[in-house]
Amino acid sequence: MAHNQWAFTDSEREAVYKAIFSRRDVRREFLPEPVPEPVLRRLLAAAHHAPSVGFMQPWDFVVVRDRDTRAEIKTAFAQAHAEAAEQFDPASRETYRRLKLEGILEAPLGICVTCDRSRHGPVVIGRTANPEMDLYSSVCAIQNLWLAARAEGIGVGWVSIIHHQRLREILAIPDEIDVIAYLCVGYVRFFRDCPELESAGWIERAALDGLIHEERWQGGREA
Numbered sequence: 070m071a072h073n074q075w076a077f078t079d080s081e082r083e084a085v086y087k088a089i090f091s092r093r094d095v096r097r098e099f100l101p102e103p104v105p106e107p108v109l110r111r112l113l114a115a116a117h118h119a120p121s122v123g124f125m126q127p128w129d130f131v132v133v134r135d136r137d138t139r140a141e142i143k144t145a146f147a148q149a150h151a152e153a154a155e156q157f158d159p160a161s162r163e164t165y166r167r168l169k170l171e172g173i174l175e176a177p178l179g180i181c182v183t184c185d186r187s188r189h190g191p192v193v194i195g196r197t198a199n200p201e202m203d204l205y206s207s208v209c210a211i212q213n214l215w216l217a218a219r220a221e222g223i224g225v226g227w228v229s230i231i232h233h234q235r236l237r238e239i240l241a242i243p244d245e246i247d248v249i250a251y252l253c254v255g256y257v258r259f260f261r262d263c264p265e266l267e268s269a270g271w272i273e274r275a276a277l278d279g280l281i282h283e284e285r286w287q288g289g290r291e292a
């Protein structure tokens with residue numbers, strides 16, 4: 070197509086890809102400066118404009134600023150992290166233990182993203198055949214927030230090494246609401262060029278060509 074009036078301008082498009090390619094999971098580079106309310110509001114508005122199954126908008130955002138609360142969450146992480154280490158084979162266990170996998174106390178802000186699976190009733194457009202679609206919708210909100218944060222020069226780190234039931238207790242989240250994520254959010258000293266798990270030698274980024282299948286799945290499970 071020669072000209073597409075709906076495309077962004079070159080610089081706008083570059084900005085979108087820049088956010089996508091330079092977004093990182095941040096753990097150790099957080100700065101303690103608070104995130105101003107208008108900026109936080111923009112991040113949450115970006116999250117809230119994510120796509121959602123049947124326009125369900127199943128998310129809520131619990132904003133955690135209190136250090137004592139974050140310390141409780143850190144303790145919950147430490148417990149789940151110790152349990153996790155036992156699940157890796159002995160050869161990689163020590164490497165796992167040395168990885169920095171959260172910035173709960175370093176980041177001035179935590180955001181717990183949830184999913185209210187019964188919002189708008191039991192039958193939802195698009196969720197009938199695949200009931201997990203509401204959970205995916207909350208994940209879309211997280212990705213929007215993550216990219217918007219990158220554009221604001223703010224880092225986000227997803228901490229999933231934590232039992233959601235424990236988070237629910239600490240944050241007084243009702244039983245019928247699913248916890249989707251705990252995010253550490255704050256300004257950063259810098260953004261890494263590539264995923265820390267890659268530079269730490271844990272896993273490399275797969276070649277995209279090996280993940281694309283023409284018409285039918287080709288080959289075995291291995292990409």
Ligand SMILES: Cc1cc2c(cc1C)N(C[C@H](O)[C@H](O)[C@H](O)COP(=O)(O)O)c1[nH]c(=O)[nH]c(=O)c1N2
Pocket residue numbers: 092093094095096169170171226227228229230263264265266
């Ligand atoms: C659902 C989910 C859950 C987690 C993560 C991500 C996602 C999508 N990631 C971040 C993850 O390690 C990271 O995205 C990859 O290593 C790729 O790095 P970049 O995000 O590109 O920096 C993550 N990182 C971490 O240090 N502790 C964690 O508990 C988690 N949990």
